[in-house]
Amino acid sequence: MSLRNHASEYQFVDDPTLEHRAVVTSHTGLVAAWHNLPLYGRIIIGVILGVATGLLLGNQAAFLAVPGKLVLRLLGALAPPLILAAIVHTFMTTHLGGPLAVRLPRLLLMNTLVAITIGLTVANVIQPGRGAGLAPSEPSVETTATVNPLVAFIENVPKSLLGPLGDDGKVIGVIFVAVAFGMALRTERHRPLGTVEHLVELVLESLIKILHWIIAVVPLAVFGIVASIVGTEGFAQFQALGIFVLSVLLALAIQATYYLVRIRFGSWVRPCELLRGGRDALVMAFSTASSTATMPVTYAALKDRVGLRDQSASMGALVGANFNNDGTALYEAMAALFIAQMIGMDLSMHQQLMVVLTSVIASVGAAGIPEAGLVTMTMVFTAVGLPVQFIPVLLTVDWFLDRCRTAINVMGDMNVSCLLDGKQKG
DSSP states (O other): OOHHHHHHHHTTOOOHHHHHHHHHHHHHHHHHHHHHSOHHHHHHHHHHHHHHHHHHHGGGGGGGHHHHHHHHHHHHHHHHHHHHHHHHHHHHHOOOOSTHHHHHHHHHHHHHHHHHHHHHHHHHHHOTTTTOOOOSOOOOHHHHTTTOHHHHHHHTSOSSTTGGGTTSOOHHHHHHHHHHHHHHHGGGTTOOOOSHHHHHHHHHHHHHHHHHHHHHTHHHHHHHHHHHHHHHHTTHHHHHHHHHHHHHHHHHHHHHHHHHHHHHHHSSSOHHHHHHHTHHHHHHHHHHOOHHHHHHHHHHIIIIIIOOOHHHHHIIIIIGGGTOOHHHHHHHHHHHHHHHHHTTOOOOHHHHHHHHHHHHHHHTTGGGSTTHHHHHHHHHHHHTTOOGGGHHHHHHHHHHHHHHHHHHHHHHHHHHHHHHHOSSOO
16 A cells, blocks of 8 residues: 555554644644744834734833844844854954955955945935934833833843842843853864954854844744734834935945045046946845855855956955945944934934944944844944834835845945055056
């Protein structure tokens, strides 16, 4: 008898165990299919379900914002040590040498400062968030903890990774940190540590592993925040998001134009030749949203198709990529001003300079961090006193803008390589 006939026989057996196995297999298949979706696909589903739930529940959807606040609290706690470890690891492992290494930091800093200046200028002129009408404040812990135990639980989640080890007295926070690192280090417990670099790599890999766990529940946070906003405040904020997207695309286009003009007058490469020779790298950057994954493609394109010297191509594409995240820095600055405008908070010149400084520092070493924009955004917001609770509003369009700014990051690497190669072809 064939296996198919055997299966047909057992379909009618009244065995609750078999029924339970079928349900478990079905659930496992759904979970696997969900995790196989790219993050942006899960976020889009979260947005759609959030809009539907907000319309259905109305004001009662306000409680759904709580999971989003928990995710953002965890990101806020993880961001400073993660950026610290990434910067330390970048400086420890990046090999700088030769006369080009003297010019490289100046070019990288200039590109990043120009990008942030463009972002702030476009955001201040267009003001995409003006008139959205978001409420700037949230209920205090004292008034909500008594009626919502979940809020009290969130307050015990550490705001910073080392905070529970200080004087805040929250033992539960210590448990959070201990459990997170214990789980992240389980597979590394037999790993030999021979140098300080190995130790830094272990810390960075552990933090990134914890970050992956947090990112996995970001779609849930987006669902809750979107449902809460749609249910309680309507669609005004999402109309403003459309103007924000166009503003960011305009700023990125201006930054790309700046790159091409610098290349035209600062190197022997012609802009059209660069775009033609580097199109594979730009397309891969847009499709993967990862400048790290694109690095070898960028290097090969600059060396083999554009014709740059090997040292120029490697310094810009491989070394510069670890420091050069102009598109991300531009976006962080614009996002900060956008949310400030949405909640009616005017950022002073001092605060905008703080946005510039934080964006520059946070962008260093961010290339190797998954969803780096989400991590660094919490640092930029915190630096100028912006409430991070509105970051999920940006996540509804971030999956698309992330690809656009990654392409600009890669174009910035190309720009640096061409300028390092000089005005005479080697």
